[in-house]
Every structure is written in C-alpha cells, then in structure tokens.
Amino acid sequence: MAKKDGKKKRSPEPRTRPPALRDVLRVPEGERLDLTAYDAKAVPAGPTDKASGLAATAALAPRLADLQDRLYASSTAGDRRRLLLVLQGMDTSGKGGTVKHVIGLFNPSGCRIRAFKAPTPEEQNHPFLWRIMKALPQPGEIGIFDRSHYEDVLIARVRELVPRSQLGRRYAQINRFEKSLADDGVTVVKVFLHLSYEEQRDRLLERLDNPEKHWKFSPGDIEERAMWPSYREAYEIALERCSTDEAPWYLVPADRKWYRNWAISRLLLEHLEALDPTYPAGDFDVAECRRRLLAT
Amino acid sequence: MAKKDGKKKRSPEPRTRPPALRDVLRVPEGERLDLTAYDAKAVPAGPTDKASGLAATAALAPRLADLQDRLYASSTAGDRRRLLLVLQGMDTSGKGGTVKHVIGLFNPSGCRIRAFKAPTPEEQNHPFLWRIMKALPQPGEIGIFDRSHYEDVLIARVRELVPRSQLGRRYAQINRFEKSLADDGVTVVKVFLHLSYEEQRDRLLERLDNPEKHWKFSPGDIEERAMWPSYREAYEIALERCSTDEAPWYLVPADRKWYRNWAISRLLLEHLEALDPTYPAGDFDVAECRRRLLAT
Numbered sequence: 001m002a003k004k005d006g007k008k009k010r011s012p013e014p015r016t017r018p019p020a021l022r023d024v025l026r027v028p029e030g031e032r033l034d035l036t037a038y039d040a041k042a043v044p045a046g047p048t049d050k051a052s053g054l055a056a057t058a059a060l061a062p063r064l065a066d067l068q069d070r071l072y073a074s075s076t077a078g079d080r081r082r083l084l085l086v087l088q089g090m091d092t093s094g095k096g097g098t099v100k101h102v103i104g105l106f107n108p109s110g111c112r113i114r115a116f117k118a119p120t121p122e123e124q125n126h127p128f129l130w131r132i133m134k135a136l137p138q139p140g141e142i143g144i145f146d147r148s149h150y151e152d153v154l155i156a157r158v159r160e161l162v163p164r165s166q167l168g169r170r171y172a173q174i175n176r177f178e179k180s181l182a183d184d185g186v187t188v189v190k191v192f193l194h195l196s197y198e199e200q201r202d203r204l205l206e207r208l209d210n211p212e213k214h215w216k217f218s219p220g221d222i223e224e225r226a227m228w229p230s231y232r233e234a235y236e237i238a239l240e241r242c243s244t245d246e247a248p249w250y251l252v253p254a255d256r257k258w259y260r261n262w263a264i265s266r267l268l269l270e271h272l273e274a275l276d277p278t279y280p281a282g283d284f285d286v287a288e289c290r291r292r293l294l295a296t
Numbered sequence: 297m298a299k300k301d302g303k304k305k306r307s308p309e310p311r312t313r314p315p316a317l318r319d320v321l322r323v324p325e326g327e328r329l330d331l332t333a334y335d336a337k338a339v340p341a342g343p344t345d346k347a348s349g350l351a352a353t354a355a356l357a358p359r360l361a362d363l364q365d366r367l368y369a370s371s372t373a374g375d376r377r378r379l380l381l382v383l384q385g386m387d388t389s390g391k392g393g394t395v396k397h398v399i400g401l402f403n404p405s406g407c408r409i410r411a412f413k414a415p416t417p418e419e420q421n422h423p424f425l426w427r428i429m430k431a432l433p434q435p436g437e438i439g440i441f442d443r444s445h446y447e448d449v450l451i452a453r454v455r456e457l458v459p460r461s462q463l464g465r466r467y468a469q470i471n472r473f474e475k476s477l478a479d480d481g482v483t484v485v486k487v488f489l490h491l492s493y494e495e496q497r498d499r500l501l502e503r504l505d506n507p508e509k510h511w512k513f514s515p516g517d518i519e520e521r522a523m524w525p526s527y528r529e530a531y532e533i534a535l536e537r538c539s540t541d542e543a544p545w546y547l548v549p550a551d552r553k554w555y556r557n558w559a560i561s562r563l564l565l566e567h568l569e570a571l572d573p574t575y576p577a578g579d580f581d582v583a584e585c586r587r588r589l590l591a592t
C-alpha cells in the first residue's frame with residue numbers, strides 16, 4: 001500500500017478501472033517492513049469520506065451474499081473451496097467490529113467464527129497449530145479467525161513465552177501450514193488492522209468513559225500498550241516473513257472504522273470473485289419431478 | 297395460538313397492551329394437538345401485512361442487538377445464561393431462511409449455529425443427545441439449531457429407525473435433558489415452523505423452476521412429502537409431549553415468510569427481555585486508569 005512519504009507512480013496510460021485493492025494493500029514478501037511508514041488514517045484507494053464509505057460498503061453487501069451462496073451451493077457438489085479471513089491487530093484495532101459489520105453482511109449459517117484467547121491447558125499440551133486446525137472452515141464456508149496462530153509469533157515473542165530458536169522455526173511452520181491450506185482449497189486472506197498509537201489511546205479512553213464498555217477494559221490493557229514498540233516489531237517480522245503468494249498479508253489502515261469495513265469487504269469480494277463459484281447443476285429430470293409434484 | 301375455528305375469548309377488561317407473543321403461540325403442555333386445526337397463513341398477533349411486517353422486524357433489530365451485547369458482556373463476569381433457539385419444521389418450512397433473516401439481525405460473533413444432518417457413523421455410535429450436547433451455546437451466546445434432537449423422534453418415528461419402545465422413552469429423555477439445560481442457565485426457545493401442504497408444493501416447484509436453486513432440491517424430497525401425514529402425526533406427538541414450562545414449543549405460522557421472521561424475532565426479544573442481562577461493573581479504578589492512559 002502507499003506509504004506516507006511514498007512517491008506516487010504515474011501509470012503509463014490512463015486506467016479505465018482502478019487497480020484491485022489486494023494489489024494496493026498487499027504486504028510485499030520478504031521486504032523489510034517499517035510500519036511507522038504507513039499512515040493508519042490513510043485511504044489509499046476507494047472512498048475518501050465516511051458517507052461514501054458507508055454507502056460503498058452497503059453496496060457490496062448483496063454481491064458478497066450472492067457469492068457466499070454460490071460458494072456454499074458449490075460445496076454440496078463436492079467443491080472443497082472455502083475462504084479463511086484472519087484478523088490480527090493491536091488491542092482496540094477493530095477485530096470484533098470487523099466481525100460485526102463485515103461478517104454481518106453474510107448469511108450467518110455459512111460463517112464459522114472463532115476468537116482465539118490465551119491457550120487452555122489442553123491446547124498448550126499440543127503443537128500450536130492444533131487448535132487452529134480444529135477451527136478451520138469446512139468446504140463452502142467462510143471462516144473467520146479473530147486472532148490466530150500468529151499470536152504464537154506475536155505475544156509469544158514479546159512476552160518471551162518460547163525460546164527464540166523455537167520462535168524462529170515457527171514462521172516457516174506457519175508458511176508450510178498455510179501452503180497446505182491453499183493446496184486443500186482454502187483461500188487465506190490475512191488482514192493486519194493497522195492502528196495508530198494515538199487512536200488506541202482514544203479508544204481505550206472511550207471504553208473508560210462509558211460504563212457499558214467497562215467490561216471490555218482491563219488495567220492490563222495499559223501494560224500491554226506499554227509494549228507497543230515490541231508488538232510493532234513482532235508484527236513487522238511476522239508480516240514480512242509470512243506474506244506469501246499462497247497467503248498474503250494485507251495492511252488495512254484501521255483508524256477510520258468506515259474505511260476498515262469497506263476495505264475488508266472489498267478484499268473479500270475480490271477473493272470471492274476470483275473463486276467464481278457456480279451453482280451446481282441438478283442431476284435429476286426436472287420435467288419429471290415437476291409432473292410428480294403437481295400430482296401431490 | 298388461535299385455532300382456525302377457535303372461539304375468541306373476550307378479555308374481561310380492555311387491555312392496554314397486547315399479550316406477549318409467547319403466550320399466543322405457545323403449545324399447551326400435555327393437550328392433544330391437532331395441527332390441521334391451525335392455519336399456516338394466520339397472523340395471530342402483530343403485523344397483518346407484508347410491508348408492516350418487514351418494518352416491524354427491522355424495528356426489533358437494534359433492541360435484539362443491544363440485548364445480545366448485554367448478554368455476552370454479562371457472561372464475561374460469570375453469568376452462565378444463554379439462549380438456544382431450536383428450529384424444526386417440514387422441508388422448505390424456512391429453517392434456513394430464519395437463520396439468514398432473523399439470526400442475521402444479531403452480531404455473528406455471539407451466535408453458535410449448528411445444522412444437524414443425518415447422523416455420521418461416529419454420532420450413531422453415541423446416545424442420540426451426544427452430538428447435541430457438543431453443539432450447545434456457551435454462556436453469553438445465542439445458539440441456533442437448524443433441526444435438532446427432535447429428529448430422533450420425528451424421522452426416527454416415521455422411518456421406524458428405532459424400536460417403538462425405545463422411541464417412547466426418548467420423549468422423557470428429551471424433557472429431562474432440556475430441564476437440565478434450563479437449570480444450567482439455558483433459555484430454550486423451540487419453534488415449530490408450521491407450513492401448509494400446499495405451500496410446500498409451491499416452494500418445491502419454485503426450486504425446480506430456478507436452476508440456481510436446483511442444488512437445494514432432490515427427488516427424495518417428493519418421497520418425503522408423500523409421508524406428510526406421518527410427519528404431521530410425529531410432530532403432534534413431539535410437540536404435545538415436550539412443550540414443558542422449562543422448554544415450551546411455539547407454533548409459528550410459516551406460510552408467510554415475513555410473518556415467520558417477525559414472530560421469531562419477537563419471541564427472541566421477549567425471552568431476552570425476560571433475562572434482562574446487564575453490563576457488568578468494572579472492578580478497577582476508572583480515574584486512576586484514565587490518568588495512567590493519558591500519560592502514555
């Protein structure tokens with residue numbers, strides 16, 4: 001995506017349609033990533049104000065629902081394809097809000113949502129990908145991870161929960177795992193919700209100022225916030241090492257909620273359109289069935 | 297609910313507000329039930345035409361979402377309460393449509409949806425309630441069963457999948473199971489989608505006439521339809537034996553989709569309002585946290 005101070009490349013010819021958002025927001029593979037170079041308030045493509053952003057997101061809803069219906073229908077005829085949206089970001093970056101406002105555009109019966117918390121004792125007794133594999137979407141479904149296996153290279157790194165050598169192996173393990181998902185028909189869409197340090201303060205204060213939001217707050221959030229630079233570094237490493245062709249990372253500016261919702265809706269649309277799922281043909285005699293039904 | 301030919305009871309005094317829908321639609325416990333006496337096109341309470349029905353349902357949405365948010369918030373402070381919506385009805389009665397249009401009004405992250413199909417070999421090796429228990433909502437969640445343990449006294453009875461003596465014991469097993477759920481804080485809302493024989497024919501024909509809906513059709517649906525009277529009888533027995541105080545059955549006229557959606561939304565609202573979940577108070581010093589945050 002466009003950096004704060006990046007020079008805009010001029011297209012050699014006038015474009016008839018804007019570039020795909022996935023090309024705009026994709027984190028390049030293997031390049032050193034500096035998150036401070038990206039503006040969390042940016043609107044690098046698409047709508048530029050709240051009213052048009054809300055309208056643009058609403059306009060995507062029927063297309064998303066239609067593609068989801070086709071994807072699900074196709075699975076009933078043996079198509080194993082499905083989509084997995086992975087949401088990561090600092091506290092208050094809007095993972096829950098994305099599920100509510102973006103996943104809320106889909107038919108809930110085809111969505112498999114899982115929020116990952118600190119591992120249970122049982123989960124800790126297994127390899128870190130064990131609980132992930134159990135939560136994967138089934139063919140035809142849209143899976144959503146609110147946090148994911150990336151916590152095992154994020155908080156695990158910041159809090160030094162595992163030895164550095166073990167941590168180092170995990171990036172490759174993750175890449176192999178995600179490649180195996182792609183091979184099995186899973187389109188993996190990984191979204192990093194890029195929030196600014198200032199916006200996080202405002203959102204935490206908002207929770208404190210509203211007694212109906214106190215349940216979302218814990219003083220521990222302030223201690224986590226104190227480790228912001230360590231988390232940012234952990235994200236930079238995870239994003240640059242694990243943005244692969246099979247499962248790229250997308251960097252979504254998240255200070256503006258309406259832009260975040262539009263961008264993720266649009267990313268999902270582009271990936272679902274690329275799958276181009278089709279309704280399976282019936283394997284029965286329609287005229288014959290009609291006749292039999294009309295006789296009842 | 298009001299029967300086709302039922303005499304309307306006159307209230308002794310003029311009512312200032314309409315009766316709760318749960319009282320109107322509730323199936324009486326232990327009384328002989330004759331489903332043919334109920335009009336599947338009826339609008340026994342609430343809106344009486346499509347436009348006002350759609351508007352009334354949309355008007356419930358923010359209240360439902362608010363109550364769901366409170367229920368979830370409350371669970372983070374140890375409240376074990378949750379709601380389980382059980383959907384049963386003949387083929388095409390609108391179980392899937394209810395999930396899409398009614399459950400779609402909620403935040404998807406707090407919904408746990410499970411569609412029960414024919415039991416897998418593993419499920420068949422367990423008692424019939426085993427797979428049900430694994431799919432229950434967690435505290436704070438809204439669970440939705442698209443079909444349920446009632447299939448084990450419906451299709452199991454019609455297709456004679458188990459000996460009649462075993463079947464007879466299942467009603468009591470179900471009642472004990474549902475009582476144990478209630479004791480554990482689960483509000484069980486069981487909805488029978490009451491569809492007419494004629495409307496089912498129309499809906500099956502609609503699927504045949506639209507190639508994009510062929511995947512929802514199977515010639516086996518016509519064979520199932522031929523057993524309509526047996527299914528109706530199985531429903532009558534299940535509903536009258538298992539409409540208990542702890543887990544009543546509601547009979548929702550389902551020929552009109554807009555009425556079905558309004559009625560189920562309204563039933564959920566009444567049950568959530570009765571729970572009256574509240575946001576938990578924070579156990580931290582707000583002023584102190586504010587001060588610490590502002591210093592970051």
